[in-house]
Amino acid sequence: MTKIAIIGGQQSGRTTLASKLGKKGNVTDIAIYDFSKSGRTLVSIDATGYPKSIKPLVTALNLSDIALLCIPPSGPDIHTGECIVALDMLGYRHGMVVLTMSDTSHHHALEEMEGSLRKIAAGTVLEDWEYVPVSTSTFDGMEELKERIFSMGAQVDLENAELNELPPRVVIDHVFNVTGIGCVILGVVMQGTIHAKDRMSVLPVGRQIEIRSIQMHDVDAKSAPAGARVGLALKNVQPKDVERGFVISNIDAVTTDFTLNCTLSKFAKRISVGDMLHLFVGLQTAPLRVEGIMVDGEYVDHAAAGSSCVVTLTGSKNVAYSESDRFILANLDEKQRFVGYGFCGSAITESLR
Ligand SMILES: Nc1nc2c(ncn2[C@@H]2O[C@H](COP(=O)(O)OP(=O)(O)O)[C@@H](O)[C@H]2O)c(=O)[nH]1
Ligand SMILES: [Mg+2]
Numbered sequence: 001m002t003k004i005a006i007i008g009g010q011q012s013g014r015t016t017l018a019s020k021l022g023k024k025g026n027v028t029d030i031a032i033y034d035f036s037k038s039g040r041t042l043v044s045i046d047a048t049g050y051p052k053s054i055k056p057l058v059t060a061l062n063l064s065d066i067a068l069l070c071i072p073p074s075g076p077d078i079h080t081g082e083c084i085v086a087l088d089m090l091g092y093r094h095g096m097v098v099l100t101m102s103d104t105s106h107h108h109a110l111e112e113m114e115g116s117l118r119k120i121a122a123g124t125v126l127e128d129w130e131y132v133p134v135s136t137s138t139f140d141g142m143e144e145l146k147e148r149i150f151s152m153g154a155q156v157d158l159e160n161a162e163l164n165e166l167p168p169r170v171v172i173d174h175v176f177n178v179t180g181i182g183c184v185i186l187g188v189v190m191q192g193t194i195h196a197k198d199r200m201s202v203l204p205v206g207r208q209i210e211i212r213s214i215q216m217h218d219v220d221a222k223s224a225p226a227g228a229r230v231g232l233a234l235k236n237v238q239p240k241d242v243e244r245g246f247v248i249s250n251i252d253a254v255t256t257d258f259t260l261n262c263t264l265s266k267f268a269k270r271i272s273v274g275d276m277l278h279l280f281v282g283l284q285t286a287p288l289r290v291e292g293i294m295v296d297g298e299y300v301d302h303a304a305a306g307s308s309c310v311v312t313l314t315g316s317k318n319v320a321y322s323e324s325d326r327f328i329l330a331n332l333d334e335k336q337r338f339v340g341y342g343f344c345g346s347a348i349t350e351s352l353r
Pocket of ligand 1: 010137138
């Protein structure tokens with residue numbers, strides 16, 4: 001199962017491309033397209049609510065393994081730049097740059113654009129990504145794009161298989177009631193393997209549930225491995241108790257406050273004590289206040305763009321997380337909204353000593 005996020009600025013051809021890669025399914029601030037043929041399954045997520053909000057962008061990227069960054073013939077804009085920062089902050093490993101609407105552009109112009117984009121992407125996770133010109137009007141490049149997606153998908157499947165033995169975690173992206181069945185969630189197995197009849201917790205609410213049944217692409221399954229997009233019927237919980245971003249897990253902790261070992265983006269403004277930031281972890285988000293910043297073991301008022309620091313944040317919303325999670329910080333008042341990323345865990349305790 002290959003899961004891709006289709007991202008980019010406004011009018012970059014995202015929605016048209018997504019519509020050519022599968023059948024439209026669930027639509028909220030993301031739109032999900034499904035394709036399944038001769039054992040190949042593709043889930044494409046169009047972050048429709050972006051650039052208005054960054055949440056759908058983070059959601060689409062977290063639910064996928066491969067990003068397609070769409071760039072129209074008019075070239076990159078501020079949101080292309082923001083998407084690159086987002087991919088970099090997330091440490092996103094797999095993706096390609098899709099030069100859309102290639103039928104309205106010349107070969108020479110496409111080459112020139114690739115050259116200037118490579119300069120922008122230097123030093124980011126996109127550094128070695130491939131550039132694929134595509135037209136959804138003439139279908140030029142479409143077969144090649146699909147082949148590249150599926151060969152990248154095969155690599156991702158191998159990587160996901162290595163996560164099968166970890167304690168299971170499922171991130172929830174949709175929840176609804178099905179008459180006669182009850183609470184059904186859609187989500188992705190981020191690690192581990194889940195089985196029907198498994199007893200787990202829904203967090204951060206702390207509800208003990210049982211997985212009644214599992215479906216993958218509308219087909220019943222007894223278990224689902226890491227990387228699978230699943231539909232789960234849950235026993236002992238109502239849809240009203242569950243929200244997008246909640247996690248089904250037995251290992252997650254829940255808190256409202258964090259101390260993070262952060263790396264700030266060089267494409268953001270500095271952060272200061274007292275700033276209100278938005279924290280993203282998986283599909284969850286929470287507003288938090290910067291209470292303290294420490295650089296090289298000293299408490300300071302602010303930390304410069306591009307620097308490393310330990311940041312203490314307080315909030316009032318419960319967030320479920322695990323030790324290995326990558327936290328993303330954003331300032332919604334800025335033009336380029338992604339501020340930095342960080343981890344909590346043993347590294348913090350060390351630096352606070
Ligand atoms: N000529 C041409 N037009 C395209 C192509 N892809 C998208 N468009 C047009 O470009 C506009 C923006 O596309 P859309 O998919 O809505 O972009 P989005 O805002 O990124 O979702 C629409 O009018 C599309 O019909 C293409 O490959 N060739
Ligand atoms: Mg669109």
